Amino acid sequence: MKTQVAIIGGGPSGLLLGQLLQKAGIGNIIIERQSQEYVSSRIRAGVLEQGMVDLLREAGVGERMDREGLVHDGFELVFDGRRERIDLKEMTGGKSVVIYGQTEVTRDLVAARTASGATTFYEVPDVELHDLKSAHPYVTFTHNGELFRLDCDHIAGCDGYHGISRKSIPEGVLTEYERVYPFGWLGVLADTPPVNEELMYANHERGFALCSMRSHTRTRYYVQVGADEKVEDWSDQRFWDELKSRLPEETAARLITGPSIEKSIAPLRSFVVEPMQYGHLYLVGDAAHIVPPTGAKGLNLAASDVSTLYQILLKVYREGRGDLLERYSQVCLKRVWKAERFSWWMTSMLHKFPGTDAFSQRMQQTELEYFVGSEAGRKTIAENYVGLPYEPIE
Template sequence: MRTTVGIIGSGPAGLLLARLLHRAGIDCVVLESRERAHVERRQRAGILEQATVDALRAVGAAQRLDAEALVHDGIELRWNGRGHRVDFPSLTGGRRVWVYAQTEVVKDLIALRLADGAPLFFGARVHAVEGADTDRPVVRYTHEGKEKTLTCDYVVGCDGFHGVARDAVPATLRRTFERVYPYSWLGILADVPPSCDELIYAHSPRGFALHSMRTPHVSRLYLQVPNGTDPADWSDRRIWDELDTRFAVDGAWRLRRGPITAKSVLPMRSSVTEPMRYGRLFLAGDAAHIVPPTGAKGLNLAAADVVVLARALAHRAETGSADLLDAYSDTCLRRVWRAEHFSYFMTTTLHTDPGRSDFETRLQISQLDRIASSPHAAAELAENYTGLPLPHA
């Protein structure tokens, strides 16, 4: 099989890129190792930045999003029994965020691609990317029990940190910068209406907690726990009691409890792989960078990558110039490192490091106090949380 762009992975990065290319008249094939049912039920991020929503709207993939997503104009920070709301529109000139689960974004994009009759192969396990430094790279994969090849002009790896694409960049040319955090998140889904209208980020001597939501009837909550925690060790009652303690605030606010339908533990780490391009192979999303979820940047960074790449591929098709493709890695990495820094800031400010000193804890409190008292500090947080403008080469 032959195509212009071979895309490995059907997460939001791969599917959004495929949609962008389809709209630009550039043929592509998407290969996904998992079956459709698995892809459409993976629980991931749920916060969309303004630029991500704009990109989905531009390609006709936001009909359900606009009808069902929860629009948020701020977040609440809690510490020392007090709460402070950060108002996004007033601090950013009108920007806001949307709560819409990644699973729903994926469902929407899959439905559009299949409706277009464009090639999307589930259960297609990629083994290797060969000839990335030539003008005809080849993707080798297995589909329906048969070994197959896909010859491309370009290959895009949207298959995650452990995917084949990242490993196709020679180790001698690849640098990975990484930080592993000494704690994880215990996340739950609960069939109970959220106890808040916007997300709550809580700093507590007992550890961080986050109150989020999936729908007006389903809550998504997280607790900081030690690395290696087994979710089975946490009973439902223990989880609710701990959330109650960490969210405690002066006043009448109360945490609603309900049936917990899912529990999982999410390790926390930051990672950036440079460069994001090798020959005609391009990395996007988790294949190139991972952020801790505290800053809500993972899906949004992936979307920004492929918007930049689609623009570069369209420019190449229209003008014959490879200037934007050549600039892809540097263009994306400028935004990636800004998002990495913000995610690191949110993580280290709000979490309780098991090796922390009292001095370091007081610095955390001082930083939270400054956000509450300084419009400049609050604006810095709001601008980064709602997302920086998409990069240009």
């Protein structure tokens, strides 16, 4: 088989890149190690930056998002008994975020790809990448017992942290930067109405809490837990009691509880590899970087990688601008590190760290007070939260 772009990974980033390329008339084939049902059911992020919203519309998959997504013009920071609203729209010249779950984004993209007739291979466990530095890279894999060779011009590694793409780069080429945080997030999904109209991030002496949502009838709540906690030890009642203890009294009194649909603990880490490319292999999303979810940047950062690679490939195939291929990593990393910084800052300011002394606690509190008490500080938070502009490709 032959195609122009081989996409390794059929999650939202791989599907979005495939959809954009398909609309532009650039051939692509997606290879995914899991089943379509597994990919479509993964529960992940739910806050979409302005840039990703615009990109989904450009890809022709924004209709249901525009109809069912919740536009949020702000969010609240809760600390020291105070509730401070960050007005995103006012502070960014009219930008906002949209609450629309990754599960829904994936379903929309799967439906669009199915309708387009583009080829996708699911349940492929043995992908191997070859001749990445040559002008003719190729991919081998087995599907339904049959061995395939896929020749291509370029390979997009959209297969996440544990995927084969990054592992296919020879040892010594990549530099890794990592920070593992000494806690995780215990998250609960429930069919209950949101306790607040907008997201609420709480800094509390017992630990961080987040009140989020997926719709007007489905909520996603989180509490900070120790790195060694087990989800089996948390009954629904224990979770709701702990969440209430970390919220303002009037908010806790309004909280409607119910049985959990899904409950899990996610560890928190920051991770970046440089460079994000090797020959004709381009790493996208979690294959190259991970952020703690505090800044709502994971899926959005993958989308900006997709946008960069798509814009470059568009110019390569339409204008013969092969020189742009070498700029992929440099362009992406500018935005990646800024998003890593914001996610690290939000995590540092809102969580309780083991062994924090009284001085550090007061400094954390003062940092929050300074930023929310300053118009410049609020603007800094807002412009990072809605998403920094995508880097232009020229």
